[in-house]
Amino acid sequence: xxxxxxxxxxxxxxxxxxxxxxxxxxxxxxxxxxxxxxxxxxxxxxxxxxxxxxxxxxxxxxxxxxxxxxxxxxxxxxxxxxxxxxxxxxxxxxxxxxxxxxxxxxxxxxxxxxxxxxxxxxxxxxxxxxxxxxxxxxxxxxxxxxxxxxxxxxxxxxxxxxxxxxxxxxxxxxxxxxxxxxxxxxxxxxxxxxxxxxxxxxxxxxxxxxxxxxxxxxxxxxxxxxxxxxxxxxxxxxxxxxxxxxxxxxxxxxxxxxxxxxxxxxxxxxxxxxxxxxxxxxxxxxxxxxxxxxxxxxxxxxxxxxxxxxxxxxxxxxxxxxxxxxxxxxxxxxxxxxxxxxxxxxxxxxxxxxxxxxxxxxxxxxxxxxxxxxxxxxxxxxxxxxxxxxxxxxxxxxxxxxxxxxxxxxxxxxxxxxxxxxxxxxxxxxxxxxxxxxxxxxxxxxxxxxxxxxxxxxxxxxxxxxxxx
Numbered sequence: 001x002x003x004x005x006x007x008x009x010x011x012x013x014x015x016x017x018x019x020x021x022x023x024x025x026x027x028x029x030x031x032x033x034x035x036x037x038x039x040x041x042x043x044x045x046x047x048x049x050x051x052x053x054x055x056x057x058x059x060x061x062x063x064x065x066x067x068x069x070x071x072x073x074x075x076x077x078x079x080x081x082x083x084x085x086x087x088x089x090x091x092x093x094x095x096x097x098x099x100x101x102x103x104x105x106x107x108x109x110x111x112x113x114x115x116x117x118x119x120x121x122x123x124x125x126x127x128x129x130x131x132x133x134x135x136x137x138x139x140x141x142x143x144x145x146x147x148x149x150x151x152x153x154x155x156x157x158x159x160x161x162x163x164x165x166x167x168x169x170x171x172x173x174x175x176x177x178x179x180x181x182x183x184x185x186x187x188x189x190x191x192x193x194x195x196x197x198x199x200x201x202x203x204x205x206x207x208x209x210x211x212x213x214x215x216x217x218x219x220x221x222x223x224x225x226x227x228x229x230x231x232x233x234x235x236x237x238x239x240x241x242x243x244x245x246x247x248x249x250x251x252x253x254x255x256x257x258x259x260x261x262x263x264x265x266x267x268x269x270x271x272x273x274x275x276x277x278x279x280x281x282x283x284x285x286x287x288x289x290x291x292x293x294x295x296x297x298x299x300x301x302x303x304x305x306x307x308x309x310x311x312x313x314x315x316x317x318x319x320x321x322x323x324x325x326x327x328x329x330x331x332x333x334x335x336x337x338x339x340x341x342x343x344x345x346x347x348x349x350x351x352x353x354x355x356x357x358x359x360x361x362x363x364x365x366x367x368x369x370x371x372x373x374x375x376x377x378x379x380x381x382x383x384x385x386x387x388x389x390x391x392x393x394x395x396x397x398x399x400x401x402x403x404x405x406x407x408x409x410x411x412x413x414x415x416x417x418x419x420x421x422x423x424x425x426x427x428x429x430x431x432x433x434x435x436x437x438x439x440x441x442x443x444x445x446x447x448x449x450x451x452x453x454x455x456x457x458x459x460x461x462x463x464x465x466x467x468x469x
Contacts, residue, residue: 068458308336
């Protein structure tokens with residue numbers, strides 16, 4: 001008995017010092033924090049194998065993926081004096097990894113590939129379930145038909161790595177029941193858009209579970225709001241899924257849906273999803289909140305007569321500017337942007353804190369001042385129905401290949417991945433881009449994270465890399 005009490009005391013003390021440093025995709029609900037201090041070199045400090053896993057497209061197309069893919073950013077968690085990473089993998093496993101040497105602490109399978117980034121939440125209560133990781137995945141490798149369960153949202157114990165709960169994504173007109181997005185948390189509720197088209201508000205606390213599926217608890221669902229209209233089927237067909245992570249502005253979540261609209265969603269029981277912006281295109285990326293209270297939205301070329309690009313708009317829907325990106329057929333994309341823009345105002349730096357950067361599928365990295373526009377210059381919007389100002393472009397760089405990755409903007413450093421490597425740039429006092437270092441070879445679709453002059457980046461070559469000076 002005395003030994004058990006000592007173990008319990010140790011666990012309580014340990015878990016009382018757990019702190020989330022980067023706790024969801026792009027830092028927090030504002031989607032604009034990428035870690036603390038970036039290095040000046042990309043020397044490989046260590047790398048570990050993340051494994052491989054099979055995933056299904058339809059009933060007969062089975063593919064094997066390895067490593068980490070889009071969006072795939074590690075979380076950074078401090079536990080006493082140690083730093084840990086939480087990494088989703090294409091091998092079906094979520095892993096807790098010690099940051100200083102890559103040692104895997106635990107690894108748990110959720111049943112299909114994990115493309116996105118978890119969200120860490122403290123729900124209180126017992127030690128084993130207090131710190132919960134909300135994890136999205138594909139809909140289940142064994143799932144083979146609309147009548148079967150599609151378990152694509154999971155609650156995992158940070159402390160033990162065990163599965164606490166799982167949510168079944170029901171069949172809709174969307175062609176997907178996966179979950180690539182990362183949840184936001186408001187009070188004791190969490191919310192996430194599922195690829196079946198439903199913005200789902202739920203409790204991440206397993207103690208509030210009211211039912212089970214296959215012996216595993218299901219989370220309590222407060223409300224689900226549909227993020228597509230029946231009329232969308234005429235243009236989008238079954239491509240109705242929402243892959244982006246919501247951005248919190250005050251007490252509202254703003255969601256870029258795949259059907260070309262940005263919705264405002266509250267956490268209350270009444271009211272629906274209100275359309276704030278209808279720009280068309282395929283909206284995949286997440287929207288950072290800027291230092292002047294706007295959102296930056298990446299738009300992919302599909303479904304629009306104009307060019308894809310980046311749009312700055314106020315949460316009320318008023319557009320500030322638009323920056324078109326070139327049309328380019330690359331894999332299944334036709335141009336514009338798949339990843340997310342990044343901003344730098346969360347960091348103390350000698351350069352302007354009004355800067356943003358983004359990379360198109362054509363592989364062009366663009367640096368702008370998002371609070372200034374080009375004088376007397378306007379461009380057509382995505383639908384070619386309206387013209388908008390253009391932001392002030394400071395510099396551009398052509399990367400060695402195309403990219404769907406999201407760059408990190410940490411002070412005066414930019415880290416950007418692409419299909420054949422990863423680059424580290426410095427923004428000079430003259431607001432120009434200088435290449436500091438390059439790692440050539442691995443494919444970096446996943447978004448890296450930065451902590452204490454180390455970059456942690458998952459690759460589709462099968463490895464998680466620790467890079468630094």
